[in-house]
Every structure is written in structure tokens, then in C-alpha cells.
Amino acid sequence: MPIQKNDQVQLSHGGGGKEMNTLINDLFFKAFSNPILESQEDAAQLQLSGATAFTTDSFTVDPLFFAGGNIGKLAIAGTVNDLAMMGAIPEYLSCSFIIEEGFAIQDLQTIVNSMAEEMQYSGAHIVCGDTKVVPKGCADGIFINTSGVGKIIKQNISVNNLVADDVIIVSRDIGRHGAAILMARDSLSLESELTSDCATLWPIVEQLIAANIDIHAMRDATRGGLSAVLNEWATASNVGIDVDEKNIPVSSEVQGLCELYGFEPFDLANEGTFIIALPRSAADKALEVMTQYCQCDQAAVIGYVTDEHNGKVVLNTPWGSSRYLDLPQGELLPRIC
């Protein structure tokens, strides 16, 4: 019997029998169709040559649906972005679902459709996958793991490659995903037009590579936000990084949430915002390429690399004082008073 819209996922959908085949055929194959996946072998056969990037990520977001995306979009954009940040073409993905018994088929369909749509932005394909259904209470709705491989077409992009006098560029306003997720949680009854920045970055990266921009380091500022990326770079490359607060784009909505709860936009997660370190001489051209793309019209130079205070990130205020921008620590908890 074909899967019905109003059904719920049953334990039998993960049991390896008829029901599982129906789920796979009606939902996953329809959305993700491509010859490698449909060959239904035990493993996908790939033709690879040269340096290849390989990455994996698991997605457990709460809530599953948020302004600007859902867990499915996130699961594709997240892994594709990790490949893009290494200068690799996102080519082949794996996809594993862990689904809680009783999960609505309609929600699963929405998630799967978002995944299919998001893959169109990079041209990546899901070539293998797995589905497990666990008893009610053993998972929180749905967990997704995606892994990805892709051919590296721009070599030597690395956290170790920052050198003094490089400049730091951020691709857009920061903190939107973290803020949107906080806002969507039941416990914060706030209303706003804020949406997550969740997006596939490959089209922009592809243009930067095509323009032959000399990228030293590139990273999407996911968990831990801008602070985490800059601190990781400062440590890995053993350099100092100075950023100017006034040049860092932050939307009014994100700033507002931070003011209310005592957070810093630098610490909030992003899912479609990336940071680049590159020679000062390449900055103008990079900005020109980035601002041609709609999501990058706020791209800005926010700071520079120095050989002072190695391993540390310094934030300069607009009134002439400065402080360390440290790694965020622990859970993000709202201030008390």
C-alpha cells in the first residue's frame, strides 16, 4: 500500500521489509532520484581522481522547522558548505535518517523536498543512504546525518595559512541562524521577521574561485559563530587577529535579541555566512565578486591579521578601547537580570 499523507512513521518503516521499501521508493527515491542511488547496490560506486574533500555532519536541530529553513535544508547546506569551504565541488552525499516512531509522514515529506531543492543550488547528489526508525522517546523527531565528498579545485585553503597583513572578510550580517532558532523555541515567545541565513554557499565560492581570488582561509561560521572561526584561525596559524566592531554587519533583529538576552552576535551560529582571510591586495576584487550575489550585499572587510598578540582575537570598539573576543563557552544561557 502506498504511503499516505496523513500517516505516521511506524517501527516497521525501518524494519527492512515491505514497508521500508515503500517509504524509500515513495519518498526518498522520488525526491533524490539519480542513477547511482537508484542502482540500489550495497555501496555507491564513485569515480574520483585527485585531491578529494570528505566531510560529515549530524543534524539534531530543535525546532525542526524554523523561519528560513528546516532540518532538511540544513542537512544539505551544512555538508555542502563544508566541502565548498575547502575549495571543493560538492559532488556526492550520503544521507542517514534516524526517525522517531510516530513522526508525521507529511513533515518527513516537507523535509525531504527541502533537501532535494537545496541540492539544486550546488548540483550535489545523494548517492547512498540509510533509514532507521527508533521507538517513541528514543529520538527527538528526526535526526539526519549527511556526509559529502567533492573534488578540490582550489588548493591550499587552510586554517594554517593566515599571515600578517591578510584581511578578514565576512560575507553578510552575522548571527541570524542562532537568533532565529532561539526565537523559534517555545520558551521564548517573541515575534519577529527574522529568518535564518541557512543557505548553500557553493555558487558564491565557485565565483570566487573562478575569479582566481587568492584565498588563504575560508570557513562558514556555524556553531560558535564568528568568534569561534577567528579564534580557531588565530590559534592554528599562530597569528593575531584584530577586528573593528563598527565594521561587522549585524541586523537590527539579531542585535535586539542579543540586547534582550545578554548574548553577543559574534557567538551566535550561522548556516549561510562565511569568513575569508586573503591578502589585502585581493580584498577589493573579492568584495566585488561577493556583492554581485544577492546574499552577499553586506559583505565587508572587518579586520586584519597581525603578528602581535599571537593566538588571540582583539575586538576594537568605536571609541578607542579594545578587548579580547574569546571563544564562546558552555551553553548559551540568558542573563539573570
Add this chain to the structure above:
Amino acid sequence: MIKLADLYQQFRNPDTIRALSNRINQLASDIDADINIMEVCGGHTHTIMKYGLNQLLPSNIKFIHGPGCPVCIMPKERIDHAATLAQLPDVILLTLGDMIRVPGSKGNLAKFRSQGADIRPLYDPMDAITIAQENPDKTVIFFAIGFETSTPMTAVLIDQAEKLHIDNLLFHINHVLVPPAIDAVMADTQSKVNAFIGPAHVSVISGAKIYRPAVEQYNTPIVVSGFEPVDVMESILRIVQQKHEDKAELDVQYSRAVSEDGNLAAQAIINQYLTVKDSFRWRGLGPIPNSALRLKDEFKHRDAEVIFKTQLPTEEIDDHKACQCGDILRGLSNPPDCKVFGRGCTPDNPLGSCMVSSEGACNAYYRYAGVSHANPKK
């Protein structure tokens, strides 16, 4: 509609901050003595360190970071109470923010949560009502913390629990009061404090009048300040002006929110349910008489300390010997003076409570102050 950015940017306007800094430097250069300002509230410590305001001031203005961080002053035995309650069968323990991270004698609440205790940090204390209603077969205990600022929220919760007959919602009250803490700091003969920045949100509730006795008794300026950088800089200027004119007065810089008498409705509901406790042992400061609140006797059916009295530990537990939180909270030391600061004691692994909360002095120094220590900018 006013844009949020326009609102707060006025309070972070670089030109205003620079102008205030210039004026403070000018006036302070006429004053020979050190001006030792205690900012009582951790929120102000955070503003000073986060925005680097200390780097904009002359060397004869020194900050002494006060005890006004509700997480920092919580002694280990009270955390142990929370941990004990959370581990009782069928109990849900609720608390606010950073409290989850404060180490007790056997670990912090995050550790007990990972071991299976049902401990939930709340964004909004009123969520306690919903949680209690949704879990009628559980005992829900609100571990209430904070100064005068957050006390009204607890009082409203008790009020709602009474009116809606939510019998499974209990309270463990740890609300403390600012004026007795100021007295405790000034009673110390070693204290160098000769001016105060008065708390912002505490004063919104209690009114500025609560500081009048301290102004007179200690002959010291107290300027009630807002939390934004311009607020704090203006308050410092007002302190310096008073010193310049040899005055000691109560002054309210945060006049957009603070009145002489405060929020009378909030005070009334607090007085309806809570009363002053004989004594409360503050972390670092020791026992201070009349410095905290408890549930009134007629509401003891909601008092977790009364109901679970036999299960709760009574032993007083001091901080690690090397930890100087006590001296820091009394303004006798600065965080970098402490031997374990940044070495044995970090935000990842705090020995003392001043390192835990973002409002704690050690945490603020650790996060922000390395720059000003390494190469002070003037």
C-alpha cells in the same frame, strides 16, 4: 517607529563616550587622591570590561568590583541544596541561567542533569506555572535566585501558584538584598571604597531611597547608573564632579527608569509573600544579618527548605583555599591578583563562583581584560 538600533546607539555613541572620557580626565587631574569606585552590580562590571571603559580613564580612578552578582554570592551549600532536591524522586528543579554552571561541593547542576536529574533552566520564570500544570504527578521546585530585580517575578509566581491552586509548585528562596551587602563591604576596616556606582535594575524595583542611609553613614557618593557605556561614563563623571566639589550625595543618572520610591506594586507583592531572613551566608562575605528573604510562615506549604528540611545538608562549605573570590567580592583584591586566576581557575573549570557567571568579576577579566593588562591604552 523608533528603530532599536537608534535607541541603543545613542547610549554607545563614540563621540559622547570620548567627550565624557575627556571631561573625566580633565577633572580627575585636579584630584590628588585615588577615587576607588565600587560598582556594586555585576552588570556594571560587565559593561566596564566588555566595552573597555577602564582603558579610557585616568590612573587615579580605580574600580573595585562589588558583590552584586546573584550567582557569585551563592555559597556551595545552597547549590548542594539544589542538587539534593533535584535528585529526589519525581522532582523537577527549575532555575535561571548561569546557576546551572555554579560548582557546589559535589559538582554543578549541569553534571547532575547529565546524570539524569530533571533540571531545567528557564528563560521566563512564569514557565514554572506551565511546567507544574503539565506535570501534576511531579513536585516542581523553583530555585529562586537574584537581588531585588528578580524577586518580584518570584513573588508573582507564588501569587499565581496560590490563586490557581497549583499545589505541586514549591520554592527554594535565595533572594538577597543590596544594602546589607554594601554595609558588609564598608564594615571591613581594610575597605578602600570611597564612591559607589549604584545598581540599575535593582533600583528600578526598590527605588533610589534604599541608598540614602549608606550615603550618610559612609559619607560617600552613590550614583545610580544605567548599564550602557554612556550611562556608566556619565555616572563616573558625576562621581568625579562630586569628589571635585568635596560632596557626598545620592544621585540618579539612570533617571529614565529609576525613581526615589521605585516600583510600589512590585514591592507590595514581595511583602505579601516574602519576609527578611535573620541571616544568610554569602559566598566570600560570610553571614550577613537581614540580607536575604524567605517565604512568610503562612506560605511554608510552598517552602522546599521547610518541606525537605530533613533531607537537605546543613554543613557550611567554604571555597577552595587558593580561591580569592571572598577578597574580590569585598573589593580587597582584583582577579589577576589571585594565584589560580586563569591557571587552575578558568570559565571551563571554575574554582570559585566569580569565574562562573558572565557578571562575575573574574569571568569578565578572563574574557575581556587581557588586552588592557598587556598594553594599556590611554
